[in-house]
Every structure is written in structure tokens, then in C-alpha cells.
Amino acid sequence: MRKFIILFLFISNFIAPSNGQRCSTDELYEQHLQEFPELAERALELENNLQRQIATQAGQRDGVITIPVVVHILYTKEEENIPELQVFAQLEVLNEDFRLLNETVPNIPGEFKSLAAxxxxxxxxxxxxxxxxxxxxxxxxxxxxETIIDVTNTKSGRRPRALYTELGGADAWDTEHYLNIWVGEGGQLLGAATNIAVSDFLPEEDGIVIDYKVFGNNCSFDSSNPDDPINPYNLGRTATHEIGHYFNLRHPWGNCDGDDKDFVDDTPRQASPYFGCPSYPQMSCGSSDMYMNFMNYSDDACMSMFTQGQKERMLATLAGPRAGLKESVGCALLNAPQPFSDEAILVYPNPAVNCLHIDFNAEIPGDIDVEMYNSLGQVVYHIVESSRNFRSIDTSKFANGIYFVSFRAAKQTITKTVMVMN
Ligand SMILES: [Zn+2]
Incomplete structure (x- = not known):
């Protein structure tokens, strides 16, 4: 096992050096195992409980579960002190990915469509x-x-500073009732999540840590620059992947023979992780691989789904060790749905580079008429679409300058001013 992990680390660093290491959850767990050898036994016990829960919960549903999130933004310089909109955009990505509403769902190959959850x-x-x-x-x-993702040896009792106020970071909020996300400079690491068993030993470190450059929905990366650190991980799916781990999902590879290491039946066995944007089909272990699964390492634009089996595993975790999240009142003061108003529509980033994302925070009945025009009043974009289906405008071919985007629905018009800087 140890040999495999070391070999894998070597391979993953080798394949994707300029973009940072996709996920450090396995190494973090290795470190915690060294610090708390009894963790292995506890993890096994939790796994047995989980399998029992999965077997009994079939067909039973609580309805939609809402997880309260606190985002700790740790910054040493202003660019790391990310704007509120970037946080809102990340939440939007999570809600789309976990509810199977994201723009890449139509790309799921036919053989996997019925498994998408x-x-x-x-x-x-x-x-x-x-x-x-x-x-x-x-x-x-x-x-x-300086770097918030710390997977170096903590056996000596040294703690990751980012997770403690007294060490210069930010204390977690009650980890039983909140999903804590620490965002900041990750160095060469993009994200990591604590294993579910760790919460018994180190509740104050339970949650996920993530690099600020891959947090949110950053369509404005420089696609012509192969060294752009954000480049392929720009759509907020590092957080989707890490929260998958937080809810007890494993990487779906390294299991051609013997035990199915991700404990999920409907993820095909897969030899090693996928990077980049693979073309369909990809084969290993004698079957077609689900490289578009959120728990793979493919580029953000090429990920689309969790499976039904992964869903069962996450819901079982929420019925067991993470049940406190369901009882949390962290979201009790949720705003009532806003009417169609200026605040109900978010457009970002502004300035827009290559694309402009639109989020509607209101239920808008019927179609919405969206028009984008330049400072001369010339219409450069027009669509009539349900707000549920409308997500973004490709601005990559637009001349730089000031534009206006008008949204017409329910006999009202809201206009936003945006800058395009390609
Ligand atoms: Zn991972």
C-alpha cells in the first residue's frame, strides 16, 4: 500500500507539475495514520457501519439535504483575499455538480448516463x-x-498552522455542524480533505483545504499560457472532488485486481488516474473507464458526474458520522427567494475574460430574454431561454470594452454593466 502511494505520488507529480498536484487527501491520511496508528482500526469500523447503513437505507430518502458551509479565507496578499462573488460562484458550482445540473452533464457517455446521480x-x-x-x-x-495545505509530518505534534487561530490561521467552526473550507495559497497543492475517521481524533482539523486559484468558477484563465497555474482546474471542481472525499468517497482507481478500493459497485475498475481531457472511450482493467467522474483527476471541463453508488455512500455518511450536518441550524436564516431584482442576478467575473457567467438567485417563471450590447448600442448576443438552462456567454470573440447585459422577464428589465478584457 505504502509503495503504491509513493509510486503514485511520483507519477502524479511527474504528469502535472506545472498545474499543481490535484489532490493530497491520500497523503494527508497517511500522515494522520502515522500520528494515530489506531486510526486504521477506526476507519475499518466506520466502513463496516457504512456498509450496513447502505444496505438498510435503500429506497429511504430524507429529501434534499442542505449542508451549512463556512469559508475561511486566509490571505497574505490582496489577491488571495478573494471576492465574495468567487465564493458565491463556488457554491453555485457545488450545487450544480451535486444536483446533476451542470453544463457538462450532456457530455456523459451513453453507457454511464443511467448511473449519473x-x-x-x-x-x-x-x-x-x-x-x-x-x-x-x-x-x-x-x-x-504562506501555504495553507500542509501534509508534512505532524507526528511530532506540530499542527497545520492554517487551521488554528493561535498559530496564525483560523479555527474551525464546530465541525460537527459546519463544513469548514479553508481557502488560501496552496503552494504546489490544490486541495485536500480529512478522512471521516480523523474527525474522532482531530475534530478541530476536520474539513477541506483548497488553493484560492482553483476556488470558484474562474472562466478567465489564460488558455494560451500552458504555465497558467489555474488553467485546467478553473471551474471549481477541486472543491467538488474534495467534498466527495469529505463525504467518504475514494479515488476510483488502482483496483484492477483484488478489493474494490473505492467500495462502490458502479464505478468501473480503473488502473490509474486520468489527467487532461480524455476522449471516449478509455479502457483499463478490461472495461470502459469513467474518466468523467468527479473523483478522477481529469480537467474540470471534462468532469460531469457522481454515480448512484457514490450517492448512496455519501448519504450513508450523512446518516452516520456526519449526521450533525443534517441537524445543523447553520442555514436557518436562509434568505427567502428574492424577487426578480438587481440582487437576484450575478454576473462574473467582471471584467470578463473569455466568458461571462450568470447566476440567477431567484425563481424566474417562463423564459428570460438576454441581450448583450456594446457602447454603440449594437447587439452582440441575444438568447431567449429558461433561466434554469442559461449559464454563460462566450465573450472570447468580443472586442474589448464596456458592454451592457439586459435581462427581460415578467415585464421587468434588469441591466448590468460589464467590461470585456480578452
Ligand atoms: Zn482526491
Missing amino acids: DTEIEFCLASLDPDGLPTTGINRVETTV
């Missing part, structure tokens, strides 16, 4: 903090911690 899990930024006080769910902390 709406997990019925959603996320909200916490509206009440652990003391019951109103909050934005965003905790900004100026820090001296």
Missing part, C-alpha cells in the same frame, strides 16, 4: 454562526501562513 445534497453559506449570530458564512483572516 442527483445526490440530493446542496450547500449554503452559513447564515448563523456557532453562537447563533447572523453571519455571511465567510471568515476573512489575514495570516502569516
